[in-house]
Amino acid sequence: MSPVDDVLSAARIAKSNGSTRFCMGAAWRDMRGRKTSLKNVRAMVEGIRAMDMEVCVTLGMIDQTQADELKDAGLTAYNHNLDTSREHYPSVITTRTYDERLQTLDHVRKAGLNVCSGGILGLGEKPEDHVGLIYTMANLPAHPESFPARHSATTQRRNA
DSSP states (O other): OOOHHHHHHHHHHHHHTTOSEEEEEOOSSBOTTOHHHHHHHHHHHHHHHTTTOEEEEEOSBOOHHHHHHHHHHTOOEEEOOOBSOTTTGGGTOOSSOHHHHHHHHHHHHHTTOEEEOOEEEOSSOOHHHHHHHHHHHHTSSSOOSBOOEEEOOOOOOOOO
């Protein structure tokens, strides 16, 4: 994880360039056993909010206590994508279940944070899986404030 001061410095630069929101992410499964990391993320969020900017993060799965802590620190939005349909999910993701993802969205919503959740297209899914993802989102107790849809681009490896 980047040091708090480095992140706040990057946020100041972003603000000076006209940004009104600063987003951060960490590539881990969940926040279990990461008390120091959560403390640092809280400091980052508080520091960025003090700059009068919105703050969003993606930190993997979080429980209700962690979502509440992030909200108390001033977090604006939490990103946690469902990625694909429930049916296709096990062929794409093996480190967490679809229901665990939905549970994180529920924790985020209950904490009063804006939800950012969408999907990634081009993961070997069928058109029915696109419908399945949208169907799941449409049937959440409240729709996400943001629904990012990304397309995975495959790249060909070149021998040099």
